[in-house]
Amino acid sequence: MSDDNLNSGSPIFEPFEIGNTTSLPGRRTRIEIPLARLPSETWLSLPIEVLHGTEPGPTVWLSAAIHGDELNGVEIIRQTLERIDVKRLAGVLIAVPVVNVFGFINQSRYLPDRRDLNRSFPGSAKGSLAARVAHIFMSEVVTRCEFGIDLHTGSNHRTNLPQIRGDMRDPRNRVRAEAFGVPVLIHSETRDGSLREACRKRGIPVLVYEAGEPLRFDDAAIELGVEGTLRVLATLRMLDTSPCNDRHAPREVSDSTWVRARRGGIFRLRVGLGQHVGKRQPLGVIANAFGDQPMSATAPFDGIVIGHTNNPLVNQGDALIHLARIASE
Incomplete structure (x- = not known):
């Protein structure tokens, strides 16, 4: 039941371990991976939910709020998880609704050291705060997966038409991008320090969904994001059903x-x-x-x-x- 283009050789029926926590087949597991202490001595942690399917399939991640003020993706992940029956899921889905916890709390795009997390990948265990967060996300989430969907909005008081960005020269990415059902597809090169660039160097394809503006929920963009994510998971044969796509075919930029x-x-x-x-x-x-x-x-x-x-x-x-x-x- 796995996608022929993805590695399905991992032991899906075996317990799946992440962050020193074991996830069992047919279950949802909440995990918190410690990131750093605040000046108050309070720990901040990376929130993760693992959906461990009951049939073989790929391992995929969903991520949002790499920029802490970009909130649509947080809600897209919540609604997507609500609509998935883990007993009918093939493979493993790792959901990280808030990657930049520091920026999220402060309603800021950046981390407290004013660094852009999406220019800090793949990170370093001994680097800046941004580099450490990037390192933890890469080592605990990304490198365990064969594909990812990263959710964003516009920045700096700007709003975006729903769009998918990625490497459209990769036929696997193109099929999944078209399945998402956005108005436009954009082939975009990667930037140094971005999550996409770190994934490219590891041969892990990723799609970026951009829609809406910071610090706002956009209901239409969220609905499209949820349905698009479910359609992509169905394309990967992780789900046996998906929302019907009654939208026009996307246009390529x-x-x-x-x-x-x-x-x-x-x-x-x-x-x-x-x-x-x-x-x-x-x-x-x-x-x-x-x-x-x-x-x-x-x-x-x-x-x-x-x-x-x-x-x-x-x-x-x-x-x-x-x-x-x-x-x-």
Whole structure:
């Protein structure tokens, strides 16, 4: 019942050990892996739930809140776990709803040392706080898996159209990305220090789901994320059923760019997520509080809006609208 492209040789019917805790077939096991002590002497731990199936299959992880203020993924994982019957699961599913516990508590993208966790992989047991968290996540979760789904939102007051990012040249990733059912697929190269780059070096494919904005629940993005995750797990043959996909086939992005502010002022957005725009079409206007001396932000090419700022106060050079060119157009 396992995916032919994934390693199903691991002893799924044997107890599965993680964080010095044993998970038995047919059961859900909650685990907390200590991360570090706070100045108050209180321990912070990495929360994990392991769903150990009753049939052979791959080992897959779900992760969210690598950036501590990106909350949609936390709720996506909760709702996904609610809908899975572990007695009918093939393989092992490792769910980590809050990776950056420090940022999550402080409602911040970063860790207390102002480091970006997604630029700190694969980490180090003796490095910075961010490097230590990255090391624990890699060693305890990622390296035990054959595939992962990492859940994100936009950053810095920006919102994203639901999209999947990953290596679309990998036929395994492309099949799973298409199954997710988002409006657009983006082939993106990895960045040094990112989770995807650390996984690439280990030959572990991963998809990144981006949707919504920080510090907000977006119900539509969450619903799509839950259904998309379940469809991917069904594609891996971990589930015997999946939500029906009545959405249009996703469109692939060939390239994208941020339209930036040519002056500072108050930005009044004139387009929405998913909207198709034409070259030189006005996307919004920057002016002062009275609307004087308006300056338009215009599209550099025909494309689709996949992200935009929600903060109307902008400085010269700020990112305003993320515009993507569709590959078939």
